[in-house]
Amino acid sequence: MKTIATEETMRAVVVERFGGPEVLVLRELRRPQPGPGQVLIRVAYCGVCRHDLLTRSGAFPSISLPITLGHQVSGRIAVPGEGVSNLSVGQRVMTMIYQSCGSCINCVEGNTALCMTQRSQFLGEDFDGGYAEYVLVDEKMVVPVEDGLPLEHAAVITCTYGTAYHALLTRGGASTRQTVLVTGASGGVGLHLLQLARHFGITVIAVTNSPNKQDLLRRFGASEVIVNRDGRFAAAAKKATGGRGVDLVMEIVGGASLGESVHAVRNGGAIVLIGNIEGQPTSIKPAHFILKEISLIGTKSCTRHEVGEVCRLITDDQLGVEVDGIFPLDQAAKVHRMMEDGSAHGRFVLQVNGDIA
Numbered sequence: 001m002k003t004i005a006t007e008e009t010m011r012a013v014v015v016e017r018f019g020g021p022e023v024l025v026l027r028e029l030r031r032p033q034p035g036p037g038q039v040l041i042r043v044a045y046c047g048v049c050r051h052d053l054l055t056r057s058g059a060f061p062s063i064s065l066p067i068t069l070g071h072q073v074s075g076r077i078a079v080p081g082e083g084v085s086n087l088s089v090g091q092r093v094m095t096m097i098y099q100s101c102g103s104c105i106n107c108v109e110g111n112t113a114l115c116m117t118q119r120s121q122f123l124g125e126d127f128d129g130g131y132a133e134y135v136l137v138d139e140k141m142v143v144p145v146e147d148g149l150p151l152e153h154a155a156v157i158t159c160t161y162g163t164a165y166h167a168l169l170t171r172g173g174a175s176t177r178q179t180v181l182v183t184g185a186s187g188g189v190g191l192h193l194l195q196l197a198r199h200f201g202i203t204v205i206a207v208t209n210s211p212n213k214q215d216l217l218r219r220f221g222a223s224e225v226i227v228n229r230d231g232r233f234a235a236a237a238k239k240a241t242g243g244r245g246v247d248l249v250m251e252i253v254g255g256a257s258l259g260e261s262v263h264a265v266r267n268g269g270a271i272v273l274i275g276n277i278e279g280q281p282t283s284i285k286p287a288h289f290i291l292k293e294i295s296l297i298g299t300k301s302c303t304r305h306e307v308g309e310v311c312r313l314i315t316d317d318q319l320g321v322e323v324d325g326i327f328p329l330d331q332a333a334k335v336h337r338m339m340e341d342g343s344a345h346g347r348f349v350l351q352v353n354g355d356i357a
């Protein structure tokens with residue numbers, strides 16, 4: 001039997017069947033090699049996202065297994081493939097989340113998450129991600145990281161600040177005088193969205209179902225916190241806005257709270273749909289959208305330009321990155337458990353090769 005030499009292998013946390021955190025298993029896999037236009041990244045850190053929990057549990061049954069999770073990667077270029085000229089060995093980098101064609105109308109406009117070809121694929125879901133010592137990506141997914149930006153922070157920027165920036169400013173068009181309600185505010189996207197809103201002078205009403213997260217949310221910039229004990233928050237949001245309703249809702253929870261968000265938003269307001277934590281369908285009444293003239297706006301990931309803007313604000317010390325804990329790669333299952341039992345806020349990061357940061 002042929003044995004694989006150690007230098008050709010890598011450790012990876014793999015999902016071989018859908019299920020609870022226990023299905024995350026550490027495996028020794030063959031290390032991939034880059035083809036033309038691809039790069040192999042030696043992973044320093046990989047962020048853990050709630051989306052990973054959904055993927056692992058089987059919420060998207062069309063995913064083919066086994067798969068290595070992880071769409072928030074930072075590290076250094078290990079091997080640039082043929083034809084890659086603008087990235088060099090050892091360069092500090094992070095990744096975008098979607099692989100894209102680079103030439104369709106959305107890619108040309110920079111919105112690669114909306115690529116219209118078959119090649120639009122989600123890192124750590126459609127192809128192997130960063131819960132591993134190495135990750136293989138298309139060079140177009142790679143974003144260079146400035147020296148002043150720690151790689152443990154770089155790992156989570158795209159999915160947190162990038163998503164928040166695209167949702168709040170680009171899609172929601174939020175402006176200084178507006179009041180924005182944020183559901184699921186104490187999660188990774190929520191806390192970063194709060195900081196962005198504070199930076200841009202936007203008033204935030206935060207909704208959480210954890211009474212013990214009120215201080216945290218105020219510290220991150222919420223002017224008002226609603227503790228949602230029974231799934232209801234619209235009445236409190238109306239009261240907080242003098243009966244008028246909020247201008248904009250950042251709907252991070254999704255289907256489970258969308259009905260309340262419809263009641264919380266003012267006539268002529270908008271709801272930006274960022275997440276759907278439980279992954280379930282929901283029913284809404286079209287009449288509310290007609291009679292209140294509410295806009296329902298989808299938002300997906302972010303553009304390279306937005307990531308660049310956020311990185312600039314972070315390296316200028318105008319925004320902080322919230323990493324709640326850093327754990328070794330082989331503790332991925334423990335991190336998933338902590339996120340599922342609600343003991344976590346902010347964002348967790350797996351340290352894979354932290355020494356190269």
Ligand SMILES: [Zn+2]
Binds near residue numbers: 049050071159
């Ligand atoms: Zn994510």
Ligand SMILES: [Zn+2]
Binds near residue numbers: 101103105
């Ligand atoms: Zn495209």
